[in-house]
Amino acid sequence: MGNDPEAGEVVAGGELEAPLLQPATSGTTADFRHSECTQALKSNFWDCTTNLTKVILGAGIMALPRAVALLGWGLGLSLLVVVGLLTHFTVHGLILASDRCRRDTYSSLVRTSLGPIPEKVLQGTLLLGCLGFEVVYIDIIGDLLLGDAPDYDGLITTWLPQEDKQAWWVGRQLVLAALTAGVLAPLASMRTMGGLGLVNLIGLGSLAGFAGATIWLAVAAIVSGRAYALPLGPDLPALGSTTAQQITGALSVVPILLTAASCHQSVHPLRAMLVPYSRPLLDKVVATSLTMVTALFVVVCLSAYTAFGPNVRGNFLNNLSPAELTPLIGATAGNVVSLAIKAGYAVSLVGSAVLIMFPLRQSLLELVAPAAVLPGAPPVSTRLYLSCTYGLLATVYGIAVYVPSIWDVISFVGSVACTIMCFIIPAALLVMYVDQPTLADRLQRACAWGVGLLGLGLFLNVFVGLYLSLTQPPAAKPSPPPGLGAAAVEGLEGAGVLATAVHAWLWRAAGRAARAGADGCLKEVLRWAGWGA
Numbered sequence: 001m002g003n004d005p006e007a008g009e010v011v012a013g014g015e016l017e018a019p020l021l022q023p024a025t026s027g028t029t030a031d032f033r034h035s036e037c038t039q040a041l042k043s044n045f046w047d048c049t050t051n052l053t054k055v056i057l058g059a060g061i062m063a064l065p066r067a068v069a070l071l072g073w074g075l076g077l078s079l080l081v082v083v084g085l086l087t088h089f090t091v092h093g094l095i096l097a098s099d100r101c102r103r104d105t106y107s108s109l110v111r112t113s114l115g116p117i118p119e120k121v122l123q124g125t126l127l128l129g130c131l132g133f134e135v136v137y138i139d140i141i142g143d144l145l146l147g148d149a150p151d152y153d154g155l156i157t158t159w160l161p162q163e164d165k166q167a168w169w170v171g172r173q174l175v176l177a178a179l180t181a182g183v184l185a186p187l188a189s190m191r192t193m194g195g196l197g198l199v200n201l202i203g204l205g206s207l208a209g210f211a212g213a214t215i216w217l218a219v220a221a222i223v224s225g226r227a228y229a230l231p232l233g234p235d236l237p238a239l240g241s242t243t244a245q246q247i248t249g250a251l252s253v254v255p256i257l258l259t260a261a262s263c264h265q266s267v268h269p270l271r272a273m274l275v276p277y278s279r280p281l282l283d284k285v286v287a288t289s290l291t292m293v294t295a296l297f298v299v300v301c302l303s304a305y306t307a308f309g310p311n312v313r314g315n316f317l318n319n320l321s322p323a324e325l326t327p328l329i330g331a332t333a334g335n336v337v338s339l340a341i342k343a344g345y346a347v348s349l350v351g352s353a354v355l356i357m358f359p360l361r362q363s364l365l366e367l368v369a370p371a372a373v374l375p376g377a378p379p380v381s382t383r384l385y386l387s388c389t390y391g392l393l394a395t396v397y398g399i400a401v402y403v404p405s406i407w408d409v410i411s412f413v414g415s416v417a418c419t420i421m422c423f424i425i426p427a428a429l430l431v432m433y434v435d436q437p438t439l440a441d442r443l444q445r446a447c448a449w450g451v452g453l454l455g456l457g458l459f460l461n462v463f464v465g466l467y468l469s470l471t472q473p474p475a476a477k478p479s480p481p482p483g484l485g486a487a488a489v490e491g492l493e494g495a496g497v498l499a500t501a502v503h504a505w506l507w508r509a510a511g512r513a514a515r516a517g518a519d520g521c522l523k524e525v526l527r528w529a530g531w532g533a
Contacts, residue, residue, distance in 0.1 A: 044275050045285060050204070051273070052289040055266045057207050057296070058133060058352055060256070062140065062316045064297055065304035067256040069312050072233040073305075075250075077298055079257050084294040086451060087261040090426035091286050093448065094267045095279055097429040105268055107366060113429055122425060123366045126265060129417030130360035131396065137353040138184075138400040142176050143317055144346045153321045155342050173401055180397045183350060188357040188389050191379075203351050206344025211296055213320075213337055218303035220328040228309030230302060235310070254458065255418070260297060261290060264422045265359050317342070361388050416459060423455030 068076030094109070103109040106126070111119040147154035152165040160170065168174065221227040239249035263286075274282055304312050307328060308319050320341055325334030365372055365380065365388060372380050430448035434441045 043281075044273070045281065048270055048274050048282075048285045049289050049292075052263060052266065052270055052285060053292055054204055054207075055355075056261055056263045056289065056293045058137070060136075060260050060262075061297065061300060063256050063314060064260060065301050065312045065316045066314050067253045068301040069230070069305050069310065070235050070238055070253055071250060072235065073230040073302070074232045075234060076257075076301065079254070080260065080294055080297050080301075083257050084261050084290045087263070087422065088283075088287055088290050089447065090422060090430075090451060091264060091267055092283055093426040093430035093433075094264060095271065095282055095286075097433045098268065098271065099279055100433045104272065106265065109268075109429070110425060113432055114425070118425065118428075120367075121420065123363050125417050125420040126359060127363040127367065129262075129421055130265070130356050130363060131392070131399075132417060133356050134353055134360060134392070134396045135399045137349045137356065138176060138180070138396055140315065140317065141179060141346055141349050141353070142172055142400065143315060144342045144349075145175055145179070146170065146172060147321065148318045151321055151323050153323065153338070155339065155346065158322075158339070176397055176401055180393050184353055184357075185390060185393055187350070187354045188361075188393065189386060190354075191385070202344060203348025206341070206348045207296075209344060210341055211300055213341055214300050214303035214307070216337075217325070217328055218306040221307040224328065226328065227306050230305040238310075251461070258418045258422070258458070261293060262418050262422055263289075264426065317345070357389065357392065360392060361385075364388050364392065419455040419459045423451050424459070427452030427455065 064080075068080070070076075071079065094106070097113060098104070098109055101109065101112050103112055107119055107123060110122045143154070145154045145156045146152060147157050152158075156175065157165045157170055160167075164170070218227070234246070234250050236246050239246040270285070271277065271282060274285065300316075304316055304319070308324070311319070313319055320338050322331070322334045322338045325338055328334070329337065365384075368388075369380075369384060372384060427448045431445055431452070434444045434448065
């Protein structure tokens with residue numbers, strides 16, 4: 001079955017019942033994409049570009065300002081551009097390989113090209129990556145609803161008197177449980193995404209408003225004389241006290257940047273959507289979207305540091321509280337801007353969490369019930385479909401409650417899932433299918449080898465760091481710097497590499513269950529990236 005060239009023509013069984021990006025009409029089936037068509041078709045270039053941009057602009061944008069602040073604008077912004085170029089190069093490899101072997105899903109492409117074992121690795125990677133992003137989305141929604149200590153100025157807690165802001169009925173456990181059971185579960189149970197159009201439209205508008213708000217804050221900081229100048233080089237004291245710690249600290253931020261332009265899981269749905277389809281046109285869609293996204297990332301990072309300087313937090317949303325906005329734009333405007341951004345972004349993330357559930361559930365079904373998702377198989381039974389959906393939501397809820405730092409999840413996902421899904425496998429496909437004896441193809445193969453080795457090095461970084469963490473004596477408990485609350489210090493202690501995370505969750509559970517999550521910190525990044533702290 002894996003080597004049957006006709007299997008790639010059947011889309012209904014192997015594809016998601018409702019992919020991340022809505023497929024176009026019947027004019028973009030596999031028969032059309034791989035045959036000559038002289039009929040003039042109206043291009044949906046900008047629809048595809050807009051949808052891909054929405055896919056890329058997820059939760060990672062909230063961790064980028066701090067990552068760039070640690071690296072400096074020279075290295076940080078350069079890496080953003082390089083990651084965008086690498087993403088375009090690897091997506092081009094997926095498109096080329098899909099056209100060459102006539103496969104319409106990522107899994108079937110890898111099975112045909114690389115064999116069943118790499119296919120299983122990819123399926124596990126997709127499952128891990130989508131699970132990580134799902135946790136991030138729910139984690140951030142929790143921060144939006146509850147806020148952060150000591151202000152607790154979330155969408156719910158901002159309306160409560162001070163004595164009720166830490167009550168049990170607005171604790172993180174209960175609020176996220178209500179969100180998961182009352183909002184996400186019904187939406188994620190749908191077999192199609194036709195009802196999410198309004199949610200996604202609001203999400204795109206909120207992202208545009210978010211970018212505009214950061215520019216406004218930067219201008220206000222400049223006018224009021226409160227602006228900070230982003231340093232050219234890395235913030236060495238924040239990265240570590242020794243040269244080795246500073247180098248490994250800077251390298252640990254790279255996984256945060258790697259997730260910034262991750263969109264490979266959406267390439268094949270986008271390929272099915274584009275009308276009229278051609279590889280150069282799809283390359284242009286990807287290039288245009290990545291250019292827009294990279295420009296937005298640069299604007300947000302520069303504006304955020306200009307307004308808040310070294311006080312930019314690991315989750316930038318925590319900087320958008322009325323207390324921190326008031327000195328820049330006044331109390332009234334600060335309250336309005338804070339609530340508007342948080343409300344719009346919460347709705348956007350609800351839509352993103354439901355969208356990412358489709359490839360997440362598909363990846364789980366491909367691992368636990370492969371016969372149910374074979375090409376030509378009947379629709380997945382309601383019992384199996386809902387069992388996978390609710391089981392995944394319960395797992396995501398548990399992780400989001402006990403690992404509330406966005407840096408933990410994004411660092412780990414960037415180190416493991418994105419390096420395989422977005423770099424190693426596309427590089428292998430490029431080496432396989434760019435096979436002409438021309439100078440251009442030889443250069444592309446050389447670049448593909450470089451990208452593959454880079455991804456392999458970043459992947460192994462996690463396990464090298466695990467060994468170092470287990471062989472080094474535990475670090476002394478750090479004293480809290482001025483202005484750092486007990487919850488934040490608890491966050492420094494609680495984060496760990498994958499092998500110690502389960503143990504950390506157990507003893508942290510009681511202490512963190514009833515309070516909003518502490519802000520992510522450099523110690524958490526270093527440990528999750530694998531280099532200890």
